[in-house]
Amino acid sequence: MAPFNPTEYKKQVLLPLMQDRDRMDALKAALADLKADPCSESYLSINLPFLFAIPDEATSTAALEQHGRKLAQAYNKSQNLPAAVQLKHLKSILSETGRFEDPSFWSQLSDKRREVIDTRVQDAIRSLQEEAPLGVIASSVATATLRSLGLMEIGVADLTAELGRAGVTVFADLEPPIENVLLPIRNTWERVRKHAEYRTIFHLLALKDGGTVEAARCIDELSIAGRRITPSEVTQSHLRTKTGRDTNAIQDAQKFLAELSRVSDGEQLRQIAYATVWADAAELSARSMPSRLIAESLTNAGLEEFDAHRLAASVRARGTASAPSLSTDAVRGLLAAGLLEEAGRTLGALKEEPDTAAEREQLGLRISELQEAKRDALDAYRRAEDEGDVEVADEHLRRAIRVDGGDDRLQELLVQLPLRAPHVRVLLDSCSALLSWDVQDETARYTVYRSTRPFSSIPAGTVVASDISGGGCSDRSVPAGEHVHYAVVATRPGGTPSRPGLTDIECLPAPNDLHAEATLDAVDLTWAVPKVCHSVVIELLDDAGRTIRHEAPGTTLHRFDGLTAGETYRVIATARYLTTAGPRTSKPASITVTPREEARPVLDLEVEQGSPSGGDDSFARWTAVPGFRVSLWAFPRGAAPTVGRHVTVSEARSAGGRELRAPVRAPTPDRFEARLPGLSGIALITPLLETDSYLLVGQSALAGSAPAVDDVRTSTFADHLRLTWSWPQAVEQVEVSWQLRGITRTRYVTPSRYRNDGGVYIAEPTEISDIAITTVIGGDDEQIASGKVHATYQPQSSASLNYTTKITRSLIGRSTVQLVITASSPVPAPCALGLFLSKGSLLPMDPGAGQLIQHIQADFPDSGTLRQDVDLGRLRSPFWIRLFSLDPSGPRLIDPPTPQLKG
Numbered sequence: 001m002a003p004f005n006p007t008e009y010k011k012q013v014l015l016p017l018m019q020d021r022d023r024m025d026a027l028k029a030a031l032a033d034l035k036a037d038p039c040s041e042s043y044l045s046i047n048l049p050f051l052f053a054i055p056d057e058a059t060s061t062a063a064l065e066q067h068g069r070k071l072a073q074a075y076n077k078s079q080n081l082p083a084a085v086q087l088k089h090l091k092s093i094l095s096e097t098g099r100f101e102d103p104s105f106w107s108q109l110s111d112k113r114r115e116v117i118d119t120r121v122q123d124a125i126r127s128l129q130e131e132a133p134l135g136v137i138a139s140s141v142a143t144a145t146l147r148s149l150g151l152m153e154i155g156v157a158d159l160t161a162e163l164g165r166a167g168v169t170v171f172a173d174l175e176p177p178i179e180n181v182l183l184p185i186r187n188t189w190e191r192v193r194k195h196a197e198y199r200t201i202f203h204l205l206a207l208k209d210g211g212t213v214e215a216a217r218c219i220d221e222l223s224i225a226g227r228r229i230t231p232s233e234v235t236q237s238h239l240r241t242k243t244g245r246d247t248n249a250i251q252d253a254q255k256f257l258a259e260l261s262r263v264s265d266g267e268q269l270r271q272i273a274y275a276t277v278w279a280d281a282a283e284l285s286a287r288s289m290p291s292r293l294i295a296e297s298l299t300n301a302g303l304e305e306f307d308a309h310r311l312a313a314s315v316r317a318r319g320t321a322s323a324p325s326l327s328t329d330a331v332r333g334l335l336a337a338g339l340l341e342e343a344g345r346t347l348g349a350l351k352e353e354p355d356t357a358a359e360r361e362q363l364g365l366r367i368s369e370l371q372e373a374k375r376d377a378l379d380a381y382r383r384a385e386d387e388g389d390v391e392v393a394d395e396h397l398r399r400a401i402r403v404d405g406g407d408d409r410l411q412e413l414l415v416q417l418p419l420r421a422p423h424v425r426v427l428l429d430s431c432s433a434l435l436s437w438d439v440q441d442e443t444a445r446y447t448v449y450r451s452t453r454p455f456s457s458i459p460a461g462t463v464v465a466s467d468i469s470g471g472g473c474s475d476r477s478v479p480a481g482e483h484v485h486y487a488v489v490a491t492r493p494g495g496t497p498s499r500p501g502l503t504d505i506e507c508l509p510a511p512n513d514l515h516a517e518a519t520l521d522a523v524d525l526t527w528a529v530p531k532v533c534h535s536v537v538i539e540l541l542d543d544a545g546r547t548i549r550h551e552a553p554g555t556t557l558h559r560f561d562g563l564t565a566g567e568t569y570r571v572i573a574t575a576r577y578l579t580t581a582g583p584r585t586s587k588p589a590s591i592t593v594t595p596r597e598e599a600r601p602v603l604d605l606e607v608e609q610g611s612p613s614g615g616d617d618s619f620a621r622w623t624a625v626p627g628f629r630v631s632l633w634a635f636p637r638g639a640a641p642t643v644g645r646h647v648t649v650s651e652a653r654s655a656g657g658r659e660l661r662a663p664v665r666a667p668t669p670d671r672f673e674a675r676l677p678g679l680s681g682i683a684l685i686t687p688l689l690e691t692d693s694y695l696l697v698g699q700s701a702l703a704g705s706a707p708a709v710d711d712v713r714t715s716t717f718a719d720h721l722r723l724t725w726s727w728p729q730a731v732e733q734v735e736v737s738w739q740l741r742g743i744t745r746t747r748y749v750t751p752s753r754y755r756n757d758g759g760v761y762i763a764e765p766t767e768i769s770d771i772a773i774t775t776v777i778g779g780d781d782e783q784i785a786s787g788k789v790h791a792t793y794q795p796q797s798s799a800s801l802n803y804t805t806k807i808t809r810s811l812i813g814r815s816t817v818q819l820v821i822t823a824s825s826p827v828p829a830p831c832a833l834g835l836f837l838s839k840g841s842l843l844p845m846d847p848g849a850g851q852l853i854q855h856i857q858a859d860f861p862d863s864g865t866l867r868q869d870v871d872l873g874r875l876r877s878p879f880w881i882r883l884f885s886l887d888p889s890g891p892r893l894i895d896p897p898t899p900q901l902k903g
Contacts, residue, residue, distance in 0.1 A: 004067065006074040007408060009053055010081075014074075017051070017083040018337075027051070027086050034093045043090070044109075044116040051087060054106055064101045069469065073443040073493060080338040080405030119878075126809075126877075133811065134295055134309040140173045141317055169306075174219065174314040177275035185272065188256040193276075195249040199301045201276045204253055204260075205229050207237040213302030218277055219310060222270035224302075231269060235261045277303065281315040291316040328359045335363075340370050340404035374403045381413075390418050390498070419444055419490040422501035430509045431480055431530060435464075436472035437488055437501060448473055449487040449500075459487040459500045478507045480530035481577040481584070510586040511536055511573040516593040516692050520565045523593050526557045527573055534576045534583075541570040563595045566627060593692045596627035601644050602687035602698030607676070618676040618703050620662075622687055626669045629690045632676065633657040634683040635700070637730065637777070641686070646694040657686070679704035682730070682777045682784055706777045706786035709734065714771070714793045715846040716885075716892055721765035722758075722845065723773075723791060727751060731775045735785075736760055739770040748776075765892075769793075800824055800892040801833075801858070803883050807872075807903040815872040815903055817881055819856075823864040823891075830859040832886040833893075835870055839879050843901060847884045855886070872903070879903045 017023055026046050033042040048054070052071060058064050071091060078084040094100035182189060198204055202216040206224055215225050222229045238257035241250055263269050277298070284294045291312045298308035328350065334343035344367050350360060377400035384393035394417055401410045422437035435448060446468050451461030464486075465473045478484055484507050487500035511527040518524075529536060535553035540560050552558050563569065571593060575586040605622040624630045639656045641647050647655075662674040676685070682705070687698035707728035715722045723736065734754075737746045749760055762768060771791040777784050806818040819835070836850030844850035854870045872881070880901050883893055895901065 004053060004070045006077060009074050010078055013051060013053060014078055014081050014083045018081055024083065031086060031090050038093065038097050044113050048109060049106065052091065059103050061101050061103065064103065068095065068100060076442050077411045082337065133292055134313055135167055136169045136171055136309045136313050138171060138173045138314055138317060171310050174310060177278050178271055181271050181275045185256060185259045188252065188259050192252040192256040195252060197249055198253065201273050202302055204257060205234060205237055208233065208240045215304045216302050217304045217307050218270060218273040219307050222273055230266055231264050277311060278315065281311045285315045328356055328363060331363050338402060338405035340367065340374065342406055343367060370403050374400050377403065391420050393417055415492045415495045418496045419492065419498040421499040422488045422490050424486060424488045424501040424503040426486060426503045426505050428505055428507060430512055431478050431507065433475040433478045433505065435475065435486060439471045440490065441492060444490045444492055445469060447489045450475060451485050452479065452482050454485055455487045455500060455502060459489060480507050480509050481532040481579050482507055508577055508584050508586040509575065510589045511575050514573055514589045514591050516571060516591055518593050518595045518692065521563050521595055522559060522561045523563060523595060524559050525571060528556060529575050532577065534578050537574045537576065539572040543567060565595045568592055568594045591692060594627065597625050599628060599689055599691045599696050600625050601696050602630060602689060605685065605687050605699055605701045607685050607701040607703040620676055620685060621673045623670055624672060624689060630672060630687050631690060632660045632662055632674060633686045633688055634660055634679065635686055637682055637684055640684045640700045641697045643697055643699050645697045647697060648694060652688065652695060682706060702778060702784060704784065706775045706784050707731065708775060708786040708789050709773050712773060712789055712791045713846055714791055716765055720761040720763055721768065722761055723771065724759040725773060727754065728775060731777060733776045735774040735776055737772050738762060738768050740764065740768050800894055802894045804896045805881060805900045813874050815875050817870050817872060819868045819870065821858060821866040823860045828891050830857060831890040833858050834884050834886045836882050836884055837872065837879060841878055843880050843898065844882050850882065875903065877903060
């Protein structure tokens with residue numbers, strides 16, 4: 001496939017899309033649905049691969065990301081076009097949800113679209129049947145119907161066979177008669193058609209054969225009963241009028257045929273006949289006569305049925321629709337979209353009608369003003385460019401683009417114009433430099449250079465990054481002990497590089513990984529510094545302010561002896577460098593350290609549910625090494641670090657942990673206890689022993705309360721009770737218990753079984769009671785259960801009702817359902833039933849999933865059968881109907897086969 005071409009993309013996708021209202025509306029609707037629900041799949045109604053010009057070879061994430069950048073550039077160049085704005089937003093949402101750059105999304109899209117389109121095609125065929133009461137439909141009407149249903153890519157020709165099987169024939173649009181085609185016979189036609197014996201022009205053309213007319217045609221050919229009518233046939237009919245009895249009708253027919261015989265061209269003769277029949281049909285349509293009666297009138301007059309049906313359908317359609325045409329509103333729309341040249345061409349193509357003269361003159365003046373503004377902006381741009389003022393030139397060129405965004409030459413000039421020199425900022429993090437700059441143009445690409453010497457106007461040195469987008473990058477190889485200079489150059493794709501943006505920084509990394517290991521009376525220190533570091537100065541400060549200072553050249557460790565156990569010391573380390581500008585010192589690094597016993601993890605944490613004094617709080621107890629603080633953290637199940645591991649505070653938080661701010665009490669020097677606040681849900685309580693440089697992970701204990709199920713619902717399904725609920729997160733098992741004839745029954749349900757079965761089904765619904773649901777969390781050693789949630793359920797009576805449905809749709813699109821409800825013997829007492837409607841693809845499983853559209857008071861006659869028709873109104877497919885009892889203790893309803901419930 002050819003490389004992506006932004007100009008061709010604009011011509012073949014963006015501009016045609018903007019001019020196609022149906023496709024734009026479908027695009028906007030899909031975008032609105034995705035904004036409301038990022039999981040929406042309404043985009044399946046539009047041809048995404050075509051709109052995004054997805055290449056066949058884009059089968060990897062990297063290829064799709066590269067194509068996405070090219071699309072972003074194309075949209076930025078055409079940001080004045082509504083189509084570009086909408087597609088840019090749509091691409092952004094697809095990228096945020098991880099779909100645009102996912103190759104599997106595009107590979108599966110075709111099959112998903114085919115399912116949606118197949119459903120819509122069946123709806124379209126039904127709609128076209130309704131639009132064609134005569135069994136025929138014009139191609140343009142069929143096309144408009146398909147487009148209104150979102151089937152822009154399905155041609156009428158693709159459905160011809162299926163429409164034929166559905167009893168609908170698509171015919172090519174009939175054009176109205178040629179203007180002034182009746183001019184040769186206008187003087188005599190109006191007089192002769194007043195006579196009852198000449199109902200149509202065919203009765204005059206058939207005079208030579210006695211005036212009998214049947215199967216007359218004038219659309220594809222001019223014929224009567226399969227015999228072609230030629231100019232010579234007209235002459236013979238004219239001669240026949242001279243031999244008949246002289247009456248007013250014969251005289252008028254003679255004069256008409258005399259004028260008609262002057263027409264020597266067979267096609268012109270057909271057009272005259274076509275115009276007269278069209279006029280007759282149009283006159284009937286003007287009286288608001290339905291197309292069926294118009295066609296019946298024409299066939300009764302001798303017209304062939306297919307011609308009559310096509311004429312009736314075409315004339316009726318033209319009476320209810322207006323063809324699109326150029327107007328002053330179109331010119332205003334183009335001006336509003338910033339398409340100046342296109343607006344000028346459209347204005348020049350308008351008809352010079354007196355009613356729009358003043359409006360056209362105003363639009364012409366406005367276009368002239370904008371053209372002058374565009375010229376002024378371009379002149380100012382050229383002057384600024386000659387003077388080397390890039391910022392001013394860019395401002396004036398963009399002003400010209402706002403006036404006429406459809407001028408591709410302006411976009412090319414913008415690409416060639418150098419960007420401003422980037423304003424660069426730099427921060428040093430150890431031996432890594434974080435560079436950032438302001439993004440002037442989303443399409444711009446940047447190259448970053450590094451040098452230990454100041455840059456000249458042309459950057460030279462080490463290339464840190466090249467051809468990157470965005471507003472920053474990092475340099476992880478900054479030479480330590482040097483004064484480092486950076487230059488950043490910006491370039492539009494295919495454009496001229498900007499002047500370099502400059503910045504500099506001195507790289508003097510402080511000692512990192514400063515670590516202390518304490519014993520009872522000593523501290524061992526280690527650190528890391530770059531090789532060019534000359535030495536590290538270590539200072540040890542005690543609580544009294546005394547300082548011990550040591551300089552360590554060429555080493556990364558040192559030991560301080562003779563320290564006091566239990567006293568906290570502050571360690572400050574500073575790196576020294578010998579640079580070309582003289583000795584330099586880094587920023588200090590510091591830690592605190594306390595000499596004490598070796599740290600050991602807490603291995604005996606115990607957590608009791610409910611504190612000793614009562615309440616919802618928990619009570620924790622543990623043993624720890626004296627001199628160390630232990631903090632209690634709550635982690636999600638399975639997320640706590642392993643016992644004995646060294647972690648930092650940030651690592652503990654990254655694992656999902658949070659510190660519990662609980663006051664700690666120490667009954668003995670090594671025994672501790674704390675009251676924990678009430679926990680929401682289940683958590684692992686983990687003791688973390690705090691050393692000077694890390695947290696030591698201890699043995700966790702399970703605590704908290706299991707979350708209870710929510711939104712518990714019951715419904716009768718055939719001869720079972722169906723039980724459903726909202727499954728709490730992280731719950732692996734639910735216990736369901738109930739009473740069956742006084743005996744307690746229990747069932748354990750897992751999420752997978754719940755999903756496979758679609759809920760929990762309990763037999764003998766009329767005999768059960770006291771339904772309770774309990775969630776259970778934990779393993780074999782420790783388990784935590786929630787409180788019981790009782791399901792609201794009142795057993796139904798043992799009586800049952802069978803019902804059947806029949807859904808029909810009228811010619812005007814209204815749906816009706818015929819209900820037949822049959823009671824078992826004996827006939828039950830009167831009961832309240834409700835017919836519920838659900839619009840969508842899912843069968844309603846309970847009354848809450850649908851809309852009550854008919855309240856039925858079921859009072860059964862002796863026969864035990866109740867019939868009722870319900871008007872559903874105008875509904876779009878698919879939809880579902882289902883009968884439910886409105887009385888919890890009412891009879892059980894037995895549904896018909898599922899297809900009967902779907903409309």
